[in-house]
Amino acid sequence: MTTHALPAGPDDAPAARPGPSQADTVELLGLVAQLEQIAFARLAADASVAPTTDQRLQLSGFAAAAVARRDTVMARITELGADPVAAVAQFDHVLDDFDARTQPSTWWERLLKAYVGYGVADDFCRVAAEGLDAESRRVVLAVLDDAAHAELAVAELDAAGSDDGVLSSRLALWGRRLVGEALGVVQRLLVQRPGLVRLVSSGTGDAVVAADQQADGRTAPANPPTKLFGELTAQHTRRMSRLGLTA
């Protein structure tokens, strides 16, 4: 919280902001662990409606892997001396809005939601992780790299989409809606979580002003961190084109 060790910059210079603290680190780790917990719940729900036994068994396996990743991140929170359950609990409702606004109506929409929605969340965490200490960053990047459940979505969507022009164009539309909602989640996180803003700023050098508070206590309209949103959009385009879908 104190900046007395740093030379004070002019008021408007980003360098004057305090760098990420250990509390900020725990905040991001809590978000990553919560996202894995949410991925578990979604994959388990997908498994329960999967069309074949083979898919059910596979999706359940992916759900179990998400729990293992969650536990790796929670172990790091414990190492840092913080309470891992509390760190996760603060993000209990982080995707409730997103989920309510993006109810998939078909199996394909479910798969694409997983791939696109969680893809954006993972990419956000990957960018923010650049601001972490080396060991926490290693843990987060290893966990995010291991999200093999995307492979199933890719294989199935790719096979289905290439046969069916109507499905492809519907899914392209659905993908645009998903990425819009997902970027909205990121935007709200940056408004509500100055700790995450510090990590993103320190990782990207972006002059993030999203977390600034006005004098009356209301949050100022967010000024989207350009590099972050550029990166998230580029990754989304790459992801959609991997499926042969227009981003």
Added chain:
Amino acid sequence: MTTHALPAGPDDAPAARPGPSQADTVELLGLVAQLEQIAFARLAADASVAPTTDQRLQLSGFAAAAVARRDTVMARITELGADPVAAVAQFDHVLDDFDARTQPSTWWERLLKAYVGYGVADDFCRVAAEGLDAESRRVVLAVLDDAAHAELAVAELDAAGSDDGVLSSRLALWGRRLVGEALGVVQRLLVQRPGLVRLVSSGTGDAVVAADQQADGRTAPANPPTKLFGELTAQHTRRMSRLGLTA
């Protein structure tokens, strides 16, 4: 399938039945793996309605452990040269009826259903495992021994029940309904699955006649294998009294 290496006994002697075959072994392993898959689905569903974050995280962890146990059993099926997905798939609906008849209406009823319902299923598999080859038996018993999710149910039910006489007597009633339905599942399995009957008979020495077919092709009324049902009932009583509930 052949019995030419064994002296033929008189027609009515249990020794005249063919012993368990490798197909019978794969059948039981498929059932155990399916029960772990179902346990996963149930624990994941429980996690999604758990009252606290801590319980949600714990239940998700138990769900992931059920997948690990399932994979251990499926690996053994592969070792035996059979198709693990097909072995599991044949039991895809084994508990559908049980689930439809025992919809829990409260969190406590859910917990007790897990503990009692899956307890009976696990005990059945444990008894049938006595008829397996040594390595398959080792795998099944290790998997069933590791079902730590019961601990949460015990801890919570025990704490709640000891405070609340009304809850205790409701749960005692619910437990009786659950065990009745669970024993019904076992009864149906024995009628439909001669392979499981051979394993139970060979393990317990019970003269099981449940799988006999009448000349017109209908299944004869089941003659419950006494030792098996005695064991299942005794274990149920032990389980209920561990919670301070009347069986």
